[in-house]
Amino acid sequence: MGTQGQHGERPFAIVTGASRGIGAAYARALAARGYDLLLVSRDKARLDQLASDLISRHDAAVYLEVMNLAEPGAAHRLYVAARQRRQHLDLLVLNAGFGLFGDFTAMPLPRIQEMLHLHIQMNVESIRLFLPGMIERLSGGIITVASLAGLFPVPYLAEYAATKAFLISFSESLAEEVRAFGVRVQVCCPGSTATDFHATAAFRPKSPLTAHQPAQVVRASLAALESGPLLVTIGWQGPLMEWLARCLPRTLLAKAAARWTRPHP
Numbered sequence: 001m002g003t004q005g006q007h008g009e010r011p012f013a014i015v016t017g018a019s020r021g022i023g024a025a026y027a028r029a030l031a032a033r034g035y036d037l038l039l040v041s042r043d044k045a046r047l048d049q050l051a052s053d054l055i056s057r058h059d060a061a062v063y064l065e066v067m068n069l070a071e072p073g074a075a076h077r078l079y080v081a082a083r084q085r086r087q088h089l090d091l092l093v094l095n096a097g098f099g100l101f102g103d104f105t106a107m108p109l110p111r112i113q114e115m116l117h118l119h120i121q122m123n124v125e126s127i128r129l130f131l132p133g134m135i136e137r138l139s140g141g142i143i144t145v146a147s148l149a150g151l152f153p154v155p156y157l158a159e160y161a162a163t164k165a166f167l168i169s170f171s172e173s174l175a176e177e178v179r180a181f182g183v184r185v186q187v188c189c190p191g192s193t194a195t196d197f198h199a200t201a202a203f204r205p206k207s208p209l210t211a212h213q214p215a216q217v218v219r220a221s222l223a224a225l226e227s228g229p230l231l232v233t234i235g236w237q238g239p240l241m242e243w244l245a246r247c248l249p250r251t252l253l254a255k256a257a258a259r260w261t262r263p264h265p
């Protein structure tokens, strides 16, 4: 994916959860690389501010969709919104997500359902809708933002870790299905990153590792998109955690993770 779309127009990308954090960093990095953008989140004011910044700095065309992506039918609405703007999509960045921390039995059921919709249903349905067009044109990319937490069981973040594990497995399978069609599938697995994520999840990590910056996550992800690994981790900590997750027994990993996440003394 260069800086020119298929027919000489600028390439076109969607970023979900673009209002802040890692999603906003994807939007900034892609605009700087010459992409036009469709940015999605529920926060119109933040999206407006980001869009005007990107338009003035990079002369990008920036379209906005203020949308709750956890609602049923969101993927279809996003697909229709994208097709109204452009015939083809070059890059789909599925980044919107949130954490839910604590005893699973104390979590409100609507919030649990919201996460299942946002992390799984929305992402799977979006890929199902956008991927055929990419396969037909023998070009395109899909980045799904999962997490290092998807590589092992994480007590007190149980549903979060499991939905991210789903995204990792799904992306790894899909990448192989579409490889021959010139479509790149990547699953980006950041570790702790300095965003609003932890405040939203009501989670204060006790991990001794320093948090990444969103721009660092995005740099690693976009650098790997053309020819890097399909599962991207960040810095030196990411590959180390990935190696530990693959080598150690899962019961041991769950116990070790609980030492960092246990909410009770």
Ligand SMILES: NC(=O)c1ccc[n+]([C@@H]2O[C@H](COP(=O)([O-])OP(=O)(O)OC[C@H]3O[C@@H](n4cnc5c(N)ncnc54)[C@H](OP(=O)(O)O)[C@@H]3O)[C@@H](O)[C@H]2O)c1
Binding pocket: 016, 017, 018, 019, 020, 021, 022, 023, 040, 041, 042, 043, 046, 067, 068, 069, 070, 071, 095, 096, 097, 098, 099, 118, 145, 146, 147, 148, 189, 190, 191, 192, 193, 194, 195, 196, 197, 198, 200
């Ligand atoms: N920060 C970390 O430590 C970390 C580590 C590993 C993976 N991740 C993953 O990185 C991704 C981005 O998170 P972040 O760290 O950048 O957190 P963040 O700063 O809290 O940003 C989350 C983004 O997701 C959007 N979002 C959440 N629920 C939504 C909904 N129902 N509909 C539409 N948009 C929604 C938010 O937009 P609005 O609130 O404006 O709607 C916001 O733009 C998530 O998938 C997260 O799981 C984060």
